[in-house]
Amino acid sequence: MFDVIGKRRWFFAFSIAIMLPGLIAILLGPLTGGRAGLQFAIDFTGGTVWSVRLEDEAVTPPQVQAVFEEFDVETTVTKDGEGYFEIRTKDTRLLPSIPQPTPTPVASPSGSVDPSASAGASGSPGASAGASPAASGSPAPSASASVAPTASPSAAPSASPAGSADPSASPSDGAGGSPAPSASPGPGGQLPTEGLLGEIRVALEEDLGPIAEQRSLSTVGAVVSSDLVFQALTLIFFGAIGILLWITYRFRDLKMGATALVALLHDVIVVVGVFALLGTFAGIQIDGLFVTAMLTIIGFSVHDTIVVFDRVRENRSRHAGEPFARIVNHSILQTFGRSITTSLTVVITLLSLLLFASEAIGTFVFALLLGIVSGTYSSIFNAAPLLVVWHQWEDRRRLAADNAARPSRRPAT
Numbered sequence: 001m002f003d004v005i006g007k008r009r010w011f012f013a014f015s016i017a018i019m020l021p022g023l024i025a026i027l028l029g030p031l032t033g034g035r036a037g038l039q040f041a042i043d044f045t046g047g048t049v050w051s052v053r054l055e056d057e058a059v060t061p062p063q064v065q066a067v068f069e070e071f072d073v074e075t076t077v078t079k080d081g082e083g084y085f086e087i088r089t090k091d092t093r094l095l096p097s098i099p100q101p102t103p104t105p106v107a108s109p110s111g112s113v114d115p116s117a118s119a120g121a122s123g124s125p126g127a128s129a130g131a132s133p134a135a136s137g138s139p140a141p142s143a144s145a146s147v148a149p150t151a152s153p154s155a156a157p158s159a160s161p162a163g164s165a166d167p168s169a170s171p172s173d174g175a176g177g178s179p180a181p182s183a184s185p186g187p188g189g190q191l192p193t194e195g196l197l198g199e200i201r202v203a204l205e206e207d208l209g210p211i212a213e214q215r216s217l218s219t220v221g222a223v224v225s226s227d228l229v230f231q232a233l234t235l236i237f238f239g240a241i242g243i244l245l246w247i248t249y250r251f252r253d254l255k256m257g258a259t260a261l262v263a264l265l266h267d268v269i270v271v272v273g274v275f276a277l278l279g280t281f282a283g284i285q286i287d288g289l290f291v292t293a294m295l296t297i298i299g300f301s302v303h304d305t306i307v308v309f310d311r312v313r314e315n316r317s318r319h320a321g322e323p324f325a326r327i328v329n330h331s332i333l334q335t336f337g338r339s340i341t342t343s344l345t346v347v348i349t350l351l352s353l354l355l356f357a358s359e360a361i362g363t364f365v366f367a368l369l370l371g372i373v374s375g376t377y378s379s380i381f382n383a384a385p386l387l388v389v390w391h392q393w394e395d396r397r398r399l400a401a402d403n404a405a406r407p408s409r410r411p412a413t
Contacts, residue, residue, distance in 0.1 A: 005329040008385035015266055015382055022273010025280050038272070039279035041287035042220045044229050047090040050197070051215040053083050059208045061085060067204045071196060078283070084215055092221055094197035192217065232291040239295060240264060243302050251309060255390050260305045263375075263383035267301045268294065270374040271367055289364040297371025300346075304339050304379035311335050312384070325388045332384050343376040 004011075029037025042049055061077035064085050068075045075089040191214055192198045205211060240261060248257035271294065278284040311331040319327055350369040357365065 002333065003329060004332050004381065005325045005385055005388050008381075008388070011381035011385065015378070019266065019269045019273060022269060022276055025276035026269075026273055028280065029276065036280045038276045039283060039285040041285040042088070042090075042218070043288040044232075044286075045090055046092050046220050046226075047088065048092065048094045048197070048217075048219045050087045050217050051084050052087070052211050053085070053213045053215070054209055055212045056209040057083055059085075063208055064204070067207055068200060070203065071200055073196070073200070092219060094192075094195060094200070094219065228288060232288075235291065236268075236294060236298070239298055243298065247302070247306065247309070250306075251313060255387060256309050259383050259386040259390065260302055260309070262386055263305055263378040264298055264301050266378045266382055267297055267371055267374045271297060271370045274370055275367065284363065286363065286367075289361065290367055293364050293367035293371065296368060297375060300372055301375030301378060304343070304376055305383045307335050307339060308332060308379055308384050309387075312387070324391050328384050328388050332380055336380065339376055339380060343372055346372050 025037050061079050064087065065075055065077045073089055073091050075087050078086050080086065191211060192201050201211070243264065244257045244261045247260050248254050275284065275286055308331060311334055312328055315327045315331050347369065350365055350372065353365045354362065354369060
């Protein structure tokens with residue numbers, strides 16, 4: 001019978017060995033000002049990401065970056081195998097805000113503001129006949145008396161200032177009649193024409209040639225990104241606390257809840273540490289889907305731990321009197337096959353997604369894959385052995401307290 005508990009120090013050492021490089025990479029982030037460690041996408045930092053392909057395939061990323069530097073915009077430019085330049089910047093002022101339409105008050109011939117006079121801008125006698133009594137506040141005269149005097153004076157002044165005579169005019173158009181920019185055009189969308197990014201686009205085409213295609217353009221404001229960071233930390237924190245409370249209540253043992261939380265922390269550090277290393281050496285960024293992956297990992301890791309702990313509880317009543325370490329080791333071996341089989345089915349699915357699915361979910365799938373493997377390992381080789389270590393420490397402390405409470409017997413002389 002394989003003695004997992006007896007070799008627990010080797011498993012603890014292995015866990016520390018795989019966590020230590022990741023922890024160092026995580027700490028490098030604040031120490032280097034974000035140049036190393038975790039690299040956050042604009043979901044967390046705010047900024048703009050613009051992906052375009054130029055007709056001149058000989059253009060290099062430093063040339064594109066130089067155009068942005070002329071406008072005092074700090075960017076990071078990369079080029080993929082398809083020839084697309086991915087331009088990232090934390091500057092959120094590149095795209096102008098979309099103006100909101102405001103109603104234009106129209107003065108009636110009597111000099112008072114008539115809120116319903118826009119209906120009379122169409123010049124229809126019926127509409128202006130109904131608007132005139134409302135503006136003057138007098139009782140409505142007969143239709144034959146009100147149509148003639150009101151239709152001609154109200155239609156002409158109201159149509160020109162309000163601009164509502166032209167049905168094709170957009171209320172969001174500027175004073176020059178230029179169309180409102182699209183905040184985030186998709187693949188094949190219209191290139192930016194306004195704001196600072198519109199000026200940069202013109203300079204880019206003048207210096208490096210025309211843009212052949214725009215794949216994406218997105219901007220996230222600083223307020224939105226800070227809210228996302230706060231929500232992500234809140235979800236992970238309350239999720240961990242809820243798991244601790246539930247396991248403690250379910251097994252009536254705080255030690256089981258605490259050791260499950262320690263194993264959970266191991267999984268979080270492993271996954272975040274690997275992405276910190278990838279961000280340092282490969283520039284891989286984490287986005288909003290990474291938070292979803294972490295929450296999924298937390299749930300799956302605790303699932304395997306609960307299976308082991310539940311078998312420990314059953315065996316403690318069946319094999320009362322045996323050493324606790326032997327009971328835990330027997331419980332691990334009984335649930336080992338089930339844990340490996342369950343995790344393997346998920347790993348096969350995730351590997352298929354990682355190899356054949358779109359790159360858009362590649363980071364999400366890879367984080368899940370790491371978390372599932374780490375969660376299975378920590379449930380078997382970390383959580384249960386930590387429970388044994390805690391029990392043995394309490395037994396030694398209880399024994400020491402009992403020995404200290406016993407009166408010392410001096411030999412008779």
